[in-house]
Amino acid sequence: MTIDGWTCPIPLRNQPNVVMGHGGGGMLSAELIEHLFLPAFGGTRLADMADAALLDLPQGRVAFSTDSFVVRPLFFPGGNIGELAINGTVNDLAMRGAKPLYMSVGFILEEGLPLSDLGMIAESMAAAAKQADVEIVTGDTKVVDRGHGDGIYINTTGVGTVPAGIDIGPSRVTPGDVIIVSGTIGDHGIAIMSVREGLGFEADAVSDTAPLNAMVADLVEADLDVHALRDPTRGGLAATLNELAASSGTGIVIDQDAVPVRRVVAAACEILGLDPMYVANEGKLVAFVPEEHAEEALSVIRSETYGGEAAIIGKVVGEHPGMVVATTPLGTTRVVDMQVGEQLPRIC
Amino acid sequence: MKYLDEFRDPEVALRLIEEIKELATRRWVLMEVCGGQTHSIIRNGIDQLLPDAVEMVHGPGCPVCVTPLETIDKALAIAARDDVIFCSFGDMLRVPGSDEDLFQVKGGGGDIRVVYSPLDAVAIAKDNPDKEVVFFGIGFETTAPANAMAVYQASQDGLENFSMLVSHVLVPPAMCAILDSPHNRVQAFLAAGHVCSVMGYEEYYAICQKYKTPIVVTGFEPLDLLQGIKAAVIQLEDGKAEVHNAYQRAVRPEGNLPAREMIADVFAVTDRTWRGIGMIPVSGWKLSDRYRELDASVRFSVEGIQSKESELCHAGEVLQGTLKPDECPAFGKECTPRTPLGALMVSSEGACAAYFHSGRFARAVAL
Incomplete structure (x- = not known):
C-alpha cells in the first residue's frame, strides 16, 4: 500500500495534521478514534470503548509480550512502522510457541504528523493484524509537542496462549541441536539504511517484515520438539546466537557460507563495511531443533510463505560455552561477538 | 558477487598457502600497512593458515586509531x-x-x-x-x-x-618511521591497496631502495592478501627489494x-x-x-585543550608492530570494545578490536 492509496474516511474537522487536541480526551480525541482508528481496526471489543477489554482465553498458559517501535523513516521499502509494530509483537509471542490472540496499541503522536500518514499506518496495522489473525482490542493515543517526537511512536502488547505440552524457550537449547534460519538475513536493516537521511546509497533492499505465527503453528503441529525459537531483530543473527549461547551455557558453531544473504544486502554491506550477521531482521526466525528432526523442520519452514529460503546454518556444541564461532570458506574459524552498540559504518 | 567471489575462492587460497609454505625457508616478518587488510586477515583466518615462517604484524593504517x-x-x-x-x-x-x-x-x-x-x-x-x-x-x-x-x-x-x-x-612517512625505529622487525611491507589506488606507488621506489625492503601493493580479499604475501616472500627469499603491484585491478603506477x-x-x-x-x-x-x-x-577557538592518554594502553607499540594486541597487559581486561582505553580497540579495523572480535580464542571445533 502507498500513501497515495489511502483516503481519510471523513475529513477530521478539515485538519490535515495531528494537533495537541487529538490527545486531549475531548472531541478531537473522540473523532480520531471514531473516524480513524475504529474504521481501521474494527472489532467488537474495541468498539465497546470501555476502559479495559475483556478477553476470552482458551485453556493453556498465557504468553504475554510488549514492544515499542521508533523506526525512522516511518515508511520504508517493504513496509511501515505500523506493520512492524503488529508483526513484531506477534512474532515475539510466536517465539514461545504461542498462538497470538489479542493486542493493544499505544500511539504517541507528534504534533504536526499528517493525519493521512496516521491513517495509512493504522490501515497497515489492521491489515497486518488480520493476516496474523489477532484482534486489536484496546488502545491509547497521546500527542506530544512538535519537536518532542519522531512523528509517531507505537507500543504494542500482545497476549496469546501456548498449547498444552509445548515448551519452547532459550533454556532448552542443548548440544547437538541443529540451527535453522528461516530465510535471508539483513534485509530489514539494509532497507532502512538505504532510505535514512544522510545515507546516500541506492539499494533495492526491501524490509522482510512479516508475521511468523503461521510458520510456528505448523512447526508445533508437526510435533518436532522444537527446543527454542528466536526472531533475530535488533543486533541481527549474531546477537540472537550470542544471547542463546550465553543463556543456555552452550557453544554455537555456524558455517558462514550457509547463512543466506540476498545479493543486494551482501553488496550494500560490502560498501558500508557492515556484516549482515549484525543487521536487523523483522520477518525471520532462528530455530533450534534436535538433529533427528532438523530435516523435517527445515522442510516445514521451507513450505511456508515466509520460509522459502530457509537453511541449516550450524549446530550447538558443548565446547566454548557462551561463544559463537563461524567457520569460514577457508576452513578457518572466527569468533562472532556481540556488538557493543550499533554497528558503525567504516571510514574506508 | 562480481569482483569479490573470484578473489575469495577457497581452493585457490589454499593452493597459495601451500606455495607460500614451500617458498619460505626461514622466518620472515611482514607488515600489512592498512587496517582493512588486518580486518580481512583476521576475519578470514588467514593468520591461522600461514606457516610459522611467515609472521604478519599489523601496521598503523587504521584511520580512527592514529x-x-x-x-x-x-x-x-x-x-x-x-x-x-x-x-x-x-x-x-x-x-x-x-x-x-x-x-x-x-x-x-x-x-x-x-x-x-x-x-x-x-x-x-x-x-x-x-x-x-x-x-x-x-x-x-x-x-x-x-x-x-x-x-x-x-x-x-x-x-x-x-x-x-x-x-x-x-602512509609513506609512517612506513619510513617504522623502518627507522631501532626496534623495527618489519622485513617487507604489504602496501595499502586503496591508498595506492589514489596516490599510485611511484613514491615507494625511493623507500625500497633506501631501506632495502620489499614493498608489495596489496588488496583486501583473501586471494589479494595471499598473492601479496607470496610476492613479498619470493623477494625476501631471493634477497631482492622491489616495488611490486599485486593489486593491478585497482592500482595504476600514477x-x-x-x-x-x-x-x-x-x-x-x-x-x-x-x-x-x-x-x-x-x-x-x-x-x-x-x-x-x-x-x-x-x-572555533579550541586551542589549549589538555589531552591525557590512558597509562595502561600500549597502542603505540601495537601500531609499530613491536607488540601483538593480546600481549598488552590490558587486552581483554581493562580494555575491551565496551570499555576501550585506546582507539585500536574501537574500529573494526583496529588491530586490538580485530583480535578481540575475531581471533580471540583458539580454534573451535569444526562443523
Whole structure:
C-alpha cells in the first residue's frame, strides 16, 4: 500500500495534521478514534470503548509480550512502522510457541504528523493484524509537542496462549541441536539504511517484515520438539546466537557460507563495511531443533510463505560455552561477538 | 558477487598457502600497512593458515586509531556547541577522547550526525543555514579525495557555515618511521591497496631502495592478501627489494590523477602527531592556505585543550608492530570494545578490536 492509496474516511474537522487536541480526551480525541482508528481496526471489543477489554482465553498458559517501535523513516521499502509494530509483537509471542490472540496499541503522536500518514499506518496495522489473525482490542493515543517526537511512536502488547505440552524457550537449547534460519538475513536493516537521511546509497533492499505465527503453528503441529525459537531483530543473527549461547551455557558453531544473504544486502554491506550477521531482521526466525528432526523442520519452514529460503546454518556444541564461532570458506574459524552498540559504518 | 567471489575462492587460497609454505625457508616478518587488510586477515583466518615462517604484524593504517587525541578532544569541544551540527564517519563516534567520546557528547545534547560521504555534510550545511556544520575530515590518502571535494564544493558554493576539522595522515612517512625505529622487525611491507589506488606507488621506489625492503601493493580479499604475501616472500627469499603491484585491478603506477590534483589544491603537507606513535615529520595534510577560512580549528577557538592518554594502553607499540594486541597487559581486561582505553580497540579495523572480535580464542571445533 502507498500513501497515495489511502483516503481519510471523513475529513477530521478539515485538519490535515495531528494537533495537541487529538490527545486531549475531548472531541478531537473522540473523532480520531471514531473516524480513524475504529474504521481501521474494527472489532467488537474495541468498539465497546470501555476502559479495559475483556478477553476470552482458551485453556493453556498465557504468553504475554510488549514492544515499542521508533523506526525512522516511518515508511520504508517493504513496509511501515505500523506493520512492524503488529508483526513484531506477534512474532515475539510466536517465539514461545504461542498462538497470538489479542493486542493493544499505544500511539504517541507528534504534533504536526499528517493525519493521512496516521491513517495509512493504522490501515497497515489492521491489515497486518488480520493476516496474523489477532484482534486489536484496546488502545491509547497521546500527542506530544512538535519537536518532542519522531512523528509517531507505537507500543504494542500482545497476549496469546501456548498449547498444552509445548515448551519452547532459550533454556532448552542443548548440544547437538541443529540451527535453522528461516530465510535471508539483513534485509530489514539494509532497507532502512538505504532510505535514512544522510545515507546516500541506492539499494533495492526491501524490509522482510512479516508475521511468523503461521510458520510456528505448523512447526508445533508437526510435533518436532522444537527446543527454542528466536526472531533475530535488533543486533541481527549474531546477537540472537550470542544471547542463546550465553543463556543456555552452550557453544554455537555456524558455517558462514550457509547463512543466506540476498545479493543486494551482501553488496550494500560490502560498501558500508557492515556484516549482515549484525543487521536487523523483522520477518525471520532462528530455530533450534534436535538433529533427528532438523530435516523435517527445515522442510516445514521451507513450505511456508515466509520460509522459502530457509537453511541449516550450524549446530550447538558443548565446547566454548557462551561463544559463537563461524567457520569460514577457508576452513578457518572466527569468533562472532556481540556488538557493543550499533554497528558503525567504516571510514574506508 | 562480481569482483569479490573470484578473489575469495577457497581452493585457490589454499593452493597459495601451500606455495607460500614451500617458498619460505626461514622466518620472515611482514607488515600489512592498512587496517582493512588486518580486518580481512583476521576475519578470514588467514593468520591461522600461514606457516610459522611467515609472521604478519599489523601496521598503523587504521584511520580512527592514529587520529591524535588532541584532535579528538577538539572535535568533542566543537561538537558540544549549541550552534554546531557535527558530521562524522560512523566509527569515529566511539573513539575515546581524554574524558569522553562523541556518543557521550551526543547523549549530552550535541547534534552529531553520521554521514557516509563528506558531501552529505555539505548538503546538511545548505539545508541548515542558521547552523555551523563541521565535518570531521580524517583518514589516510584514501578518504582525502572526497574530503577535498567537499571543501572545494563548499568553497565554490560560497557556503559560509561549512568547515572541516582536518587531521589527515600519510602512509609513506609512517612506513619510513617504522623502518627507522631501532626496534623495527618489519622485513617487507604489504602496501595499502586503496591508498595506492589514489596516490599510485611511484613514491615507494625511493623507500625500497633506501631501506632495502620489499614493498608489495596489496588488496583486501583473501586471494589479494595471499598473492601479496607470496610476492613479498619470493623477494625476501631471493634477497631482492622491489616495488611490486599485486593489486593491478585497482592500482595504476600514477594513481588517480584527478583525485591527486584535487588533493594538491585543497591540502598542504604538514607535520602530524600520530596517536600512540608520536610526531612524524611531513606525515599529514592540513587545509591549504587557500581554504584556511574553512578550517574548523581556526573558526572555533579550541586551542589549549589538555589531552591525557590512558597509562595502561600500549597502542603505540601495537601500531609499530613491536607488540601483538593480546600481549598488552590490558587486552581483554581493562580494555575491551565496551570499555576501550585506546582507539585500536574501537574500529573494526583496529588491530586490538580485530583480535578481540575475531581471533580471540583458539580454534573451535569444526562443523
